[in-house]
Amino acid sequence: MDVSACDPRPYDAVLLVSFGGPEKPEDVVPFLENVTRGRGIPRERLEEVGQHYFRFGGRSPINDQNRSFLEALRADLRASGIDLPVYWGNRNWDPYLADTVAQMKADGITRAAAFTTSAYSSYSSCRQYRENLFDAVAAVEGAPVIDKLRHYYNHPGFTEPVADAVLAAIHDLPEELRGEARLVFVTHSIPTAMNDTSGPDGGAYLAQHLDVAAVVVRRVAAETGVRHEHELAFCSRSGAPHVPWLEPDVNDRLEELAAAGTRAVVLVPVGFVSDHMEVVYDLDTEALATCERVGIAGRRAATPGDDARFVAAVRDLLLERAAVERGEEVARAAVGDIGPLWDRCPVGCCRNLREDRPALCGESA
Numbered sequence: 001m002d003v004s005a006c007d008p009r010p011y012d013a014v015l016l017v018s019f020g021g022p023e024k025p026e027d028v029v030p031f032l033e034n035v036t037r038g039r040g041i042p043r044e045r046l047e048e049v050g051q052h053y054f055r056f057g058g059r060s061p062i063n064d065q066n067r068s069f070l071e072a073l074r075a076d077l078r079a080s081g082i083d084l085p086v087y088w089g090n091r092n093w094d095p096y097l098a099d100t101v102a103q104m105k106a107d108g109i110t111r112a113a114a115f116t117t118s119a120y121s122s123y124s125s126c127r128q129y130r131e132n133l134f135d136a137v138a139a140v141e142g143a144p145v146i147d148k149l150r151h152y153y154n155h156p157g158f159t160e161p162v163a164d165a166v167l168a169a170i171h172d173l174p175e176e177l178r179g180e181a182r183l184v185f186v187t188h189s190i191p192t193a194m195n196d197t198s199g200p201d202g203g204a205y206l207a208q209h210l211d212v213a214a215v216v217v218r219r220v221a222a223e224t225g226v227r228h229e230h231e232l233a234f235c236s237r238s239g240a241p242h243v244p245w246l247e248p249d250v251n252d253r254l255e256e257l258a259a260a261g262t263r264a265v266v267l268v269p270v271g272f273v274s275d276h277m278e279v280v281y282d283l284d285t286e287a288l289a290t291c292e293r294v295g296i297a298g299r300r301a302a303t304p305g306d307d308a309r310f311v312a313a314v315r316d317l318l319l320e321r322a323a324v325e326r327g328e329e330v331a332r333a334a335v336g337d338i339g340p341l342w343d344r345c346p347v348g349c350c351r352n353l354r355e356d357r358p359a360l361c362g363e364s365a
């Protein structure tokens with residue numbers, strides 16, 4: 001392998017940044033309190049979401065997904081001769097970001113590249129993590145510098161596993177229904193006001209999802225010769241009922257589709273990089289039950305998880321950014337119409353609608 005192509009300098013560590021989740025029943029309520037502190041989420045919604053976790057023994061799948069991703073990433077880097085430690089810190093549960101940053105400092109780390117488990121622009125999926133990074137670094141004297149790797153929803157290492165998963169799910173349908181399967185891409189609903197302020201010009205959250213969906217539909221058509229009907233729907237709506245969130249809810253949409261004669265659907269959880277609770281509960285438990293009830297043959301496409309191509313995308317983004325920071329020219333892998341996004345978020349990107357809080361990894365004003 002060309003050694004210069006695997007030069008991670010100036011980075012001496014990688015940091016996986018994620019949401020965190022409970023691991024046992026006693027964790028569920030304190031976890032939900034961490035997530036919703038100061039956010040005005042109605043009590044009934046919290047109780048309902050708590051039930052989703054209790055139904056799975058009080059254990060979210062997200063931490064185990066991250067553990068296997070970490071193992072895969074460490075192996076990938078090692079195999080490429082990149083000798084960097086890989087750390088992990090969360091927003092809402094142990095290991096907390098501030099503790100991880102303290103450990104990195106103790107280990108002598110000076111500059112880390114951060115990869116978040118959210119692919120898209122929005123306050124919840126990008127800027128809030130940048131605020132979390134600011135807080136974690138501010139809490140640790142002499143903390144390392146942390147750079148967030150660019151958005152990767154349109155990196156082929158993300159879209160290729162998604163496209164393959166859709167092909168596999170279509171193939172899993174009864175043969176006579178495969179050609180007419182409708183692809184319902186699903187992501188986390190957010191308040192419409194949060195979508196309106198996502199990215200530097202607003203609307204980036206929706207635009208990015210639609211871009212990926214179009215890419216996947218084209219890739220599937222190239223394999224099967226069928227251009228499947230497709231659309232975007234949402235899961236996991238929260239908040240107060242009078243606050244508008246992105247719609248349609250996937251369950252409502254499945255009812256409408258059944259009434260209009262749709263017989264087969266593939267749910268594509270394109271908003272999730274691995275099997276989070278939203279995937280195993282909101283889609284596998286709830287939405288597939290809706291399919292059953294309304295008489296649609298439904299399948300859920302797999303998430304990228306620890307697919308080798310997705311893991312390798314982290315290495316690609318790390319080496320790309322390292323070269324940028326060394327002042328070299330780079331080629332940036334991206335598919336779709338939007339193209340590769342920025343290394344540092346523009347000023348005002350994904351504005352915090354509640355309050356002004358400092359964030360790392362942005363252009364300074």
Ligand SMILES: CC1=C(CCC(=O)O)c2cc3nc(cc4[nH]c(cc5[nH]c(cc1n2)c(C)c5CCC(=O)O)c(CCC(=O)O)c4C)C(CCC(=O)O)=C3C
Nearest residue numbers: 019021035039041049060061062118124125188238276277
């Ligand atoms: C855009 C987005 C992502 C994708 C980007 C990303 O991955 O970060 C995401 C991920 C996740 N959300 C998660 C869990 C929860 N999200 C909640 C609440 C909320 N999510 C929101 C948005 C998002 N959330 C919003 C606007 C709220 C309202 C409160 C607020 O304004 O912050 C609540 C409180 C209960 C409720 O209100 O539903 C819970 C428990 C988990 C862990 C799952 C697991 O355990 O596997 C993950 C990965």
Ligand SMILES: [Fe+2]
Nearest residue numbers: 124188236238
């Ligand atoms: Fe959430």
